[in-house]
Amino acid sequence: MPRRSPHPACALAALLLFLLVPVAGAPAARPLPRPSRKAGPLHPLDLRCEYRADPLGIDKTAPRLSWKLESGRRGERQTAYRLLVASSREKLAREEGDLWDTGKVAGDQTSGLAYGGRPLTSRTACFWKVRAWDAKGEPSAWSEPATWSMGLLKREDWQAEWISYRDEAPLHKSRDALYLPPPRLYRTEFRAEKPVRRAVVYASALGIYELHLNGKRVGDALFTPGWSDYRRRAYYNAYDVTSLIAGGANALGAVVAEGWYSGYVGYGLLVGYGPNRVGRYFYGKTPALLAQLEIEYADGSRQTVASGREWKVTDRQPIREADIIMGETHDARLELPGWDRPGFDTAGWATAIRAAENGSTRAVYSDSAGDREVELGFVEPRLQAYSGPPIRSIEEIKPVRMLEPQPGTYIFDLGQNISGVARLKVKGPVGTRVQLRFGEMLHQDGRLMTENLRRARATDAYILRGDPEGETWQPRFTYHGFQYVELTGYPGKPGLDAVTGIVQHSDTPLASSFECSDPVMTRFYQNAVWTQRANFFEVPTDCPQRDERLGWMGDAQIYARAATYHADVAAFFTKWMDDVTEAQLPNGAYPDYAPYPMFHGSAAGYGTAWTDAGIICPYEIYRAYGDTEIIRRHWYSMKRFLAFRKRRSPTLRGVAAGNGWGDWLAVGQNTPIEFVDAAYFAYSAKLMAEMAEAIGAEADAAEYRKLFADVRARFTEDYVQPDGRLKVDTQTAYALGLWVGLFPEAQRPGAAARLAEMVGANNGRMATGFLGTRPLLPVLTANGQHELAGRLFQSREFPSWGYEVVNGATSVWERWNSYTKEGGFHNPSMNSFSHYAFGAVTEWMFQSLAGIDTDGPGYRRIIIRPGPPAADAGRKPEPVHWVKASYDSIQGKIASEWRRDGGKFELAVTVPANTTATVYLPASRRAGITEGGRSLDRAEAVRFLRMEPGRAVLEIGSGTYRFVSQAEK
Ligand code: RAM
Numbered sequence: 001m002p003r004r005s006p007h008p009a010c011a012l013a014a015l016l017l018f019l020l021v022p023v024a025g026a027p028a029a030r031p032l033p034r035p036s037r038k039a040g041p042l043h044p045l046d047l048r049c050e051y052r053a054d055p056l057g058i059d060k061t062a063p064r065l066s067w068k069l070e071s072g073r074r075g076e077r078q079t080a081y082r083l084l085v086a087s088s089r090e091k092l093a094r095e096e097g098d099l100w101d102t103g104k105v106a107g108d109q110t111s112g113l114a115y116g117g118r119p120l121t122s123r124t125a126c127f128w129k130v131r132a133w134d135a136k137g138e139p140s141a142w143s144e145p146a147t148w149s150m151g152l153l154k155r156e157d158w159q160a161e162w163i164s165y166r167d168e169a170p171l172h173k174s175r176d177a178l179y180l181p182p183p184r185l186y187r188t189e190f191r192a193e194k195p196v197r198r199a200v201v202y203a204s205a206l207g208i209y210e211l212h213l214n215g216k217r218v219g220d221a222l223f224t225p226g227w228s229d230y231r232r233r234a235y236y237n238a239y240d241v242t243s244l245i246a247g248g249a250n251a252l253g254a255v256v257a258e259g260w261y262s263g264y265v266g267y268g269l270l271v272g273y274g275p276n277r278v279g280r281y282f283y284g285k286t287p288a289l290l291a292q293l294e295i296e297y298a299d300g301s302r303q304t305v306a307s308g309r310e311w312k313v314t315d316r317q318p319i320r321e322a323d324i325i326m327g328e329t330h331d332a333r334l335e336l337p338g339w340d341r342p343g344f345d346t347a348g349w350a351t352a353i354r355a356a357e358n359g360s361t362r363a364v365y366s367d368s369a370g371d372r373e374v375e376l377g378f379v380e381p382r383l384q385a386y387s388g389p390p391i392r393s394i395e396e397i398k399p400v401r402m403l404e405p406q407p408g409t410y411i412f413d414l415g416q417n418i419s420g421v422a423r424l425k426v427k428g429p430v431g432t433r434v435q436l437r438f439g440e441m442l443h444q445d446g447r448l449m450t451e452n453l454r455r456a457r458a459t460d461a462y463i464l465r466g467d468p469e470g471e472t473w474q475p476r477f478t479y480h481g482f483q484y485v486e487l488t489g490y491p492g493k494p495g496l497d498a499v500t501g502i503v504q505h506s507d508t509p510l511a512s513s514f515e516c517s518d519p520v521m522t523r524f525y526q527n528a529v530w531t532q533r534a535n536f537f538e539v540p541t542d543c544p545q546r547d548e549r550l551g552w553m554g555d556a557q558i559y560a561r562a563a564t565y566h567a568d569v570a571a572f573f574t575k576w577m578d579d580v581t582e583a584q585l586p587n588g589a590y591p592d593y594a595p596y597p598m599f600h601g602s603a604a605g606y607g608t609a610w611t612d613a614g615i616i617c618p619y620e621i622y623r624a625y626g627d628t629e630i631i632r633r634h635w636y637s638m639k640r641f642l643a644f645r646k647r648r649s650p651t652l653r654g655v656a657a658g659n660g661w662g663d664w665l666a667v668g669q670n671t672p673i674e675f676v677d678a679a680y681f682a683y684s685a686k687l688m689a690e691m692a693e694a695i696g697a698e699a700d701a702a703e704y705r706k707l708f709a710d711v712r713a714r715f716t717e718d719y720v721q722p723d724g725r726l727k728v729d730t731q732t733a734y735a736l737g738l739w740v741g742l743f744p745e746a747q748r749p750g751a752a753a754r755l756a757e758m759v760g761a762n763n764g765r766m767a768t769g770f771l772g773t774r775p776l777l778p779v780l781t782a783n784g785q786h787e788l789a790g791r792l793f794q795s796r797e798f799p800s801w802g803y804e805v806v807n808g809a810t811s812v813w814e815r816w817n818s819y820t821k822e823g824g825f826h827n828p829s830m831n832s833f834s835h836y837a838f839g840a841v842t843e844w845m846f847q848s849l850a851g852i853d854t855d856g857p858g859y860r861r862i863i864i865r866p867g868p869p870a871a872d873a874g875r876k877p878e879p880v881h882w883v884k885a886s887y888d889s890i891q892g893k894i895a896s897e898w899r900r901d902g903g904k905f906e907l908a909v910t911v912p913a914n915t916t917a918t919v920y921l922p923a924s925r926r927a928g929i930t931e932g933g934r935s936l937d938r939a940e941a942v943r944f945l946r947m948e949p950g951r952a953v954l955e956i957g958s959g960t961y962r963f964v965s966q967a968e969k
Pocket of ligand 1: 542548553
């Protein structure tokens with residue numbers, strides 16, 4: 001499967017590196033990059049519209065444009081830019097910006113530039129490019145051209161009707177038996193008689209659709225149109241199909257499965273939620289399709305092919321079951337070759353109906369908020385263009401071994417826990433049924449461990465058509481979280497190539513690399529990235545394997561910033577924040593997960609720190625990408641939320657109400673909910689004040705600053721003692737208090753000392769859960785306890801990150817003790833091996849170990865602050881003594897690579913063009929610091945600012961630098 005080609009930035013950066021003589025005694029230390037002496041012009045590249053490369057069918061009428069800049073020259077920046085947007089590729093090539101020509105605009109802006117040209121209307125195709133002027137006022141060449149196109153912006157643009165099949169099946173009633181109806185195929189034919197200039201198809205579904213045109217699958221996105229509250233709103237997607245239109249007869253088809261709309265969702269079945277308590281039909285009973293193909297001919301005429309009652313539909317097709325959680329069954333004997341090509345005989349197919357013709361179906365819907373009657377018949381949703389990165393098949397993994405725990409049962413080990421599906425390769429007699437089951441772990445005796453899947457059947461099956469050439473199959477409407485695939489019913493003994501792991505997730509471009517001298521922690525970084533990939537699946541899910549996979553808010557807010565280090569998640573969060581706002585409860589609280597098809601736990605529907613994700617996630621996106629639009633878009637909703645918080649806590653103290661998830665999965669210490677709530681109330685107010693300032697809402701900023709101060713004052717009154725100790729004496733309490741800034745200045749050192757003392761008293765171990773773990777290392781580092789942070793980070797003792805790795809983890813576990821080599825599995829009813837929350841420590845790895853952070857929003861100014869833990873000859877494992885990390889920020893690639901060798905400290909830094917960085921270089925004195933072998937005064941684009949205890953503070957412009965200093969050991 002094609003993988004995205006390396007980013008041009010990487011290639012250029014790779015060119016800039018050349019080898020250093022390795023330092024003796026530094027195991028596996030990587031050569032440090034040498035600065036480039038080569039001068040080069042400014043080069044704009046990586047053009048994005050609404051964070052995406054060449055998006056089609058967007059509905060933002062002032063989309064935000066961005067680019068990155070590269071230069072081989074130090075201290076380079078953009079002094080002006082000119083952007084052209086044209087209505088055709090040809091016009092753009094002729095430098096005719098008929099839609100928008102900004103002219104030469106002075107300034108350094110390269111992201112979040114809102115389109116300000118001629119009004120954009122439905123269907124407009126836009127072609128654009130940019131050129132930048134450098135520090136000397138020299139213009140660059142034009143960038144490569146990029147595109148975007150507008151979707152269907154008005155209801156009237158849609159001629160297509162929502163269509164469906166006549167659904168006479170009674171509502172399923174049983175919780176004991178699964179109900180897995182087959183997807184439907186839909187098709188129509190049309191003729192195209194003239195040369196085609198452009199053809200675009202727009203499509204949506206209540207359910208999941210897959211479009212086909214003339215025998216080809218349209219696009220490569222999976223699980224389209226994505227998950228939303230379909231009762232109110234559905235996404236649609238657009239595809240350019242110009243090259244697929246044939247002269248003469250054409251056939252347009254679709255497969256529509258139930259997906260989140262009417263299939264099994266979350267733990268609905270397990271706990272008996274939803275209509276009839278059966279765990280399905282959360283949004284409605286019968287899937288529906290909407291499709292509109294628009295052809296523009298070379299002569300200017302147009303033709304529209306739209307879903308309607310003349311389409312044909314059937315369920316007599318090979319996919320017999322297709323459920324996201326339960327799995328997929330494919331009977332290849334029923335394949336309908338040519339169903340998506342013209343001329344296919346549709347005898348036996350039914351005529352499609354308008355979705356509304358199925359009429360009303362009423363049912364009693366149950367969840368933790370009680371029983372109520374709901375309508376499950378068709379309700380027309382508002383349409384919105386999909387704004388996220390689509391889910392795709394990203395990568396293939398070959399199994400590393402095959403086991404046969406019982407005769408005829410084969411287990412394939414991918415060597416990596418992933419989300420996605422398995423592709424099966426098989427040859428055998430017609431009618432043979434091969435079954436695939438999925439698991440993250442094996443039992444001691446080699447059997448597949450499926451207990452932690454709870455009610456997720458996670459079973460696929462393929463029934464052979466008996467092709468003597470062999471058959472391959474890959475499901476399309478289900479996915480699993482797994483490392484192991486169990487095959488039964490296979491004809492003969494399979495080879496290792498019978499199964500291929502297909503990694504699937506939202507296609508958020510990976511953005512970083514991290515290696516250090518401790519291989520266990522290098523592996524942990526990889527585990528965190530894998531776990532994020534497995535869970536950034538349409539929404540930020542808690543886990544990919546069991547019957548849950550919900551967009552849990554607590555997990556997301558803890559992890560959002562770490563997520564930004566691993567991948568470009570700007571578009572992903574842009575999409576999901578709309579789901580979050582949509583799910584906001586009538587009282588202004590955000591629910592525990594979004595989308596929110598069912599109330600869970602307390603009927604209140606929210607829990608402290610989970611509900612605050614509605615504030616924290618946009619904040620983190622603003623910080624990482626400089627995005628003020630996400631703040632503006634959700635401002636009203638966020639204000640409603642703070643108003644709710646105020647109403648609920650009139651004394652401005654924390655309260656224990658709603659779901660008390662609290663410091664979830666902490667070991668050994670319990671932090672009271674009121675305390676957590678007070679801290680999060682303050683935190684939300686503080687972030688709101690900062691965001692208000694960012695969008696120029698002065699009055700709001702003043703109000704929220706005061707609110708923060710007031711909540712903080714109550715907090716101090718209630719909890720803080722004169723020596724800095726808290727009345728709630730848990731590690732999490734200190735970590736949260738220090739993180740949010742709740743201690744008066746005078747009490748801060750005492751609080752930090754107490755936190756360190758508590759870790760010591762706990763045999764040097766953490767006692768924190770989801771909420772306490774994220775801030776723990778950052779606050780230790782920020783408060784003079786970096787050594788302790790480093791020790792916790794590298795610990796292999798339970799509970800720790802290293803403990804998971806030495807116990808064989810390839811992903812991040814839900815619980816600190818999900819599994820031990822000696823003791824086996826912990827509590828299978830809630831034990832995921834792919835849960836990202838505890839992986840949030842990678843934020844500290846980047847910020848405080850590699851030392852890459854933003855100074856203000858969006859990496860316009862960068863902080864490079866390497867954090868070598870003190871060399872301690874006796875400590876096991878040996879303290880980290882080299883790190884090599886990079887991060888592809890919204891401004892371009894940042895790299896920090898350092899190595900400590902006795903008293904010598906080496907640091908290689910790269911910062912992108914158009915940015916500056918403050919470098920905190922470990923050094924005991926200024927003299928003796930060199931850059932590229934020269935003394936500091938002679939180094940180009942380096943400014944010495946000051947000495948601080950143990951380090952020199954420098955300012956650098958863009959480029960690659962290599963510093964050497966003498967530092968304390
Ligand atoms: C679990 C989820 C999630 C957590 C909630 C409270 O079921 O997996 O991680 O946020 O509960």
